[in-house]
Amino acid sequence: MNNGKAIEVQDLHRHFGDIKAVQGVSFDVRQGEIFSLLGPNGAGKSTTISMLSCLLQPNAGDALVMGHSITRRPMEVKKAIGVVPQEIALYPDLTARENLAFWGKMYGLRGKTLGRRIDQVLEIIGLVEQQKRPAGKFSGGMKRRLNIGIALLHKPQVIIMDEPTVGIDPQSRRHILDNVKELNRQGMTVLYTTHYMEEAAELSDHIAIMDQGQIVASGTHDELVKIVGKQDRVELTINTESERVLPAWQAIDGVHKATATDSIITLLVDESDRVLPRLFEAAIEAKVHITSVTIQEPNLEAVFLHLTGRALRDG
Amino acid sequence: MKILDIALKDMLQSFRSVFAVMLMFVEPIMITGLIYFAFGGLGGGGSDGLDLPMTRVVVANQDQADATSGISAGNEVTKILQSEELADFLEVTMAEDEAAARAAIDDRKADVAVIIPAEFSKAMTVSGARATITLYHDPTLTLGPGIVKAVIDGIMDGFSGYKITADITEKQLARQGQTMGPDTLRALAISYTQWAQNQNTTEGASADPTISLRGPSGSRTPDDSPLAGILGPVMAGMLIFFVFFGGAYTAQSIVKEDEIGTLARLSTTPTPSATILGGKLVSVFLMVLVQSIVLLISSALIFKIQWGEPAGVIAMTLSMLVAAAGFGILVASFIRNTRQGGVMLGGVMTLCGMVGGLFTAGFNTPSGTFDIISRFVPHGWALDGWKLAMSRASISEVLVPAAVLLGMGVLFFVIGTMLFRKRFA
Ligand SMILES: Nc1ncnc2c1ncn2[C@@H]1O[C@H](COP(=O)(O)OP(=O)(O)O)[C@@H](O)[C@H]1O
Ligand SMILES: [Mg+2]
Numbered sequence: 083m084n085n086g087k088a089i090e091v092q093d094l095h096r097h098f099g100d101i102k103a104v105q106g107v108s109f110d111v112r113q114g115e116i117f118s119l120l121g122p123n124g125a126g127k128s129t130t131i132s133m134l135s136c137l138l139q140p141n142a143g144d145a146l147v148m149g150h151s152i153t154r155r156p157m158e159v160k161k162a163i164g165v166v167p168q169e170i171a172l173y174p175d176l177t178a179r180e181n182l183a184f185w186g187k188m189y190g191l192r193g194k195t196l197g198r199r200i201d202q203v204l205e206i207i208g209l210v211e212q213q214k215r216p217a218g219k220f221s222g223g224m225k226r227r228l229n230i231g232i233a234l235l236h237k238p239q240v241i242i243m244d245e246p247t248v249g250i251d252p253q254s255r256r257h258i259l260d261n262v263k264e265l266n267r268q269g270m271t272v273l274y275t276t277h278y279m280e281e282a283a284e285l286s287d288h289i290a291i292m293d294q295g296q297i298v299a300s301g302t303h304d305e306l307v308k309i310v311g312k313q314d315r316v317e318l319t320i321n322t323e324s325e326r327v328l329p330a331w332q333a334i335d336g337v338h339k340a341t342a343t344d345s346i347i348t349l350l351v352d353e354s355d356r357v358l359p360r361l362f363e364a365a366i367e368a369k370v371h372i373t374s375v376t377i378q379e380p381n382l383e384a385v386f387l388h389l390t391g392r393a394l395r396d397g
Numbered sequence: 398m399k400i401l402d403i404a405l406k407d408m409l410q411s412f413r414s415v416f417a418v419m420l421m422f423v424e425p426i427m428i429t430g431l432i433y434f435a436f437g438g439l440g441g442g443g444s445d446g447l448d449l450p451m452t453r454v455v456v457a458n459q460d461q462a463d464a465t466s467g468i469s470a471g472n473e474v475t476k477i478l479q480s481e482e483l484a485d486f487l488e489v490t491m492a493e494d495e496a497a498a499r500a501a502i503d504d505r506k507a508d509v510a511v512i513i514p515a516e517f518s519k520a521m522t523v524s525g526a527r528a529t530i531t532l533y534h535d536p537t538l539t540l541g542p543g544i545v546k547a548v549i550d551g552i553m554d555g556f557s558g559y560k561i562t563a564d565i566t567e568k569q570l571a572r573q574g575q576t577m578g579p580d581t582l583r584a585l586a587i588s589y590t591q592w593a594q595n596q597n598t599t600e601g602a603s604a605d606p607t608i609s610l611r612g613p614s615g616s617r618t619p620d621d622s623p624l625a626g627i628l629g630p631v632m633a634g635m636l637i638f639f640v641f642f643g644g645a646y647t648a649q650s651i652v653k654e655d656e657i658g659t660l661a662r663l664s665t666t667p668t669p670s671a672t673i674l675g676g677k678l679v680s681v682f683l684m685v686l687v688q689s690i691v692l693l694i695s696s697a698l699i700f701k702i703q704w705g706e707p708a709g710v711i712a713m714t715l716s717m718l719v720a721a722a723g724f725g726i727l728v729a730s731f732i733r734n735t736r737q738g739g740v741m742l743g744g745v746m747t748l749c750g751m752v753g754g755l756f757t758a759g760f761n762t763p764s765g766t767f768d769i770i771s772r773f774v775p776h777g778w779a780l781d782g783w784k785l786a787m788s789r790a791s792i793s794e795v796l797v798p799a800a801v802l803l804g805m806g807v808l809f810f811v812i813g814t815m816l817f818r819k820r821f822a
Contacts, residue, residue, distance in 0.1 A: 136665070137661055137664055137665060157667050161667045163665070165662070167661065171659045172659065173406070173410060173659060174657075175409075175410045175414060176413070184402065184406045185662075185666070187399065187402045188399065189667065232662075
């Protein structure tokens, strides 16, 4: 297709009354890649997704999905995409299979083609055994998987998933993440939103970090992490006031930033492997006992903190 | 095709829901069944199987014959209650006055007191005047009072036939700038009484009645048991109430789908919004259709209810269908969320049912004012139509309420659909 782009988002705007949910969002998703929108709750991820799936009209801007404008050719867009909504949307009184059958028909599938495809999808989402049970009786994880399965029925070119792993057990979460990778391996383009930086890091070819309706940074995982440099974050707890050892540590070559609260000291260091023994030596000399150490390699969490001054988790 | 897929999915969902099945299919049959068994209808079929318990009635007749017309309506009522036809299940004694009659009930010497007011006859002849027969009974009893009430309603029906004639005649004269003098009124009363007497002699019912005893459903064939006369309208009332309820309940699923996110999800599939809304509306029609057919047939089989000639039944079924679907869609379009919806649906449906006379059908023939009020809701017209159909009135008579229902239904449908489109499409 055109220049290998599955989705081209061009300066989308959307407000709800006074709330500016999305203000000038642009990004491109290449065909065949997994692209993540990472941001805290309220960042505007769902609003962006809703516009891309033609549920919401943008107040300004446009987007092309597989070359079709979301504002001018919504039907073409809808045929090309599968949407996994953030809130589970299925019929609790119908069985898993009946749900898939109904939604398959809504995507224009019928008869034997539909039946075969339902079997395949049940296999993918791991609900073959439970297909005759009403969806309302499923666990949260099973509902999430069915919620995803519905969007796969018509083998869409692009699948858009809005926080598909929220509030489920680790096992179902693993299953879903593996599904996403497998679908992508088979050629599906995936637009994925999450507020878990581990998921974005594990899955994505490209990541856009979103906050307060805007994209604050985008690139590959490595590119983004470079924003905060290659420094590791080392957090140490000691058995006394931090002043006893802090000056000595700050003097060590390779230690950059140091912050302290009571007995917890956080350092940004160049290479923790080399610096860590020196820290211990200095502590022994100062007769200070270290009670715990954690080392964190640079991650998206740190990037978000660096860019917005706030933590990703609690938004 | 997708429209049908959506409609069939809705129906499948309803059939999975215990609440929906109870509401739409079980309850109407169950309630009619309760009345059926209460009246001892176990024998089934014809009047032979009827085994009504004896009800002790005490009558206090305070009425005097009307001087102008010579009619003594109080005596007529008493005579009918004492007639041989009713002797099988009514044991009638007379009381000196109202207090004595009430005392008989309080002492449990009688089940129902029938108190005929003074000036009762006069009210029958003076246009615009009202007289009320009072039934006094132990509130824990329902069966006996129900029978007595049905009988008296039948009698009042006969009286009001005369009264309505008088009313109409007077109005027509007034429009021409004249009023009806006492002489005209008297002549009219006499001619009506004679007509009524002729009616009875040809039917050969009771010895010398001025007013014939008619079942609440209108005319009846000699084979009909009093039970069938009561049960038919009761079942019609239940049919109408629950079909209208079923329509609104099904229409409410649009709001439910909005809440659970499936409506939005439908919009992400390549399905035009007109198809989505269309499917939901078709499901309301289909559900109401299935419900009507199931209820009509099952009640005919279980309670031997004769709904009428095919033409009348079809006309009423179709018009009720459109009215119930349209009304349901209109009501549901006002519902913000399903939590509020349950209460609202129950309230609106019960109110309309009451106004339409559905809960008193079989035990009560609406009086003048009530008759007019019940015309404000489709339920009233539907009850009218079904009663006509059951009394095997001519198709042209049935077509009047059917046409009104159809008109109301189409109007409701159009408004409701517009409101839904504004909201969701
Ligand atoms: N339908 C709506 N009406 C009003 N405000 C909304 C609506 N949808 C989203 N918002 C607001 O827009 C902002 C972005 O929300 P959303 O796109 O859901 O964020 P995210 O998916 O990243 O958590 C939030 O402040 C949210 O409260
Ligand atoms: Mg969201």
